[in-house]
Amino acid sequence: VSDLLSLYQEIILDHNKTPRNFGRLAAPDRSADGDNPLCGDRIHLELALEGETLREIAFEGQGCAISTASASLMTEAVKGKTVEQALALFARVRRMLTGGGPDPEGELGKLEALAGVRAYPMRVKCATLPWHTLGAALEDRADPVTTEGG
Numbered sequence: 486v487s488d489l490l491s492l493y494q495e496i497i498l499d500h501n502k503t504p505r506n507f508g509r510l511a512a513p514d515r516s517a518d519g520d521n522p523l524c525g526d527r528i529h530l531e532l533a534l535e536g537e538t539l540r541e542i543a544f545e546g547q548g549c550a551i552s553t554a555s556a557s558l559m560t561e562a563v564k565g566k567t568v569e570q571a572l573a574l575f576a577r578v579r580r581m582l583t584g585g586g587p588d589p590e591g592e593l594g595k596l597e598a599l600a601g602v603r604a605y606p607m608r609v610k611c612a613t614l615p616w617h618t619l620g621a622a623l624e625d626r627a628d629p630v631t632t633e634g635g
């Protein structure tokens with residue numbers, strides 16, 4: 486139980502229970518779909534751009550608490566940022582989740598709640614799925630994202 490408690494921190498629970506930016510946009514510029522068959526997580530992500538700025542972002546989907554919380558935290562973190570800033574944040578989060586230790590630049594704020602999944606390799610893909618899907622949307626790739634095969 487203590488393992489679960491450390492994993493499902495308060496922030497994760499909150500964002501899973503009340504996901505931010507959940508739903509669809511009236512006029513999305515980009516969209517992407519992600520699928521994590523290992524866990525059954527699915528996400529549909531939409532975003533609206535104003536120039537290079539992520540003006541609006543929304544997601545829908547069904548998944549475990551980690552994937553939903555990660556998607557919710559992600560939309561909060563990248564809304565209002567430029568495409569370049571969002572991709573840089575994606576790289577930092579991916580490093581935090583799959584690489585070694587805390588983010589060297591610090592300041593990941595609430596996103597650091599996701600770092601607990603490092604101890605649970607099966608869960609890392611749940612946490613990174615929304616970010617890979619964001620990457621696909623930002624780079625305007627048409628193929629659905631899957632955590633299988635890389």
Ligand code: ZN
Pocket residue numbers: 521524525526548549550551552611
């Ligand atoms: Zn999952």
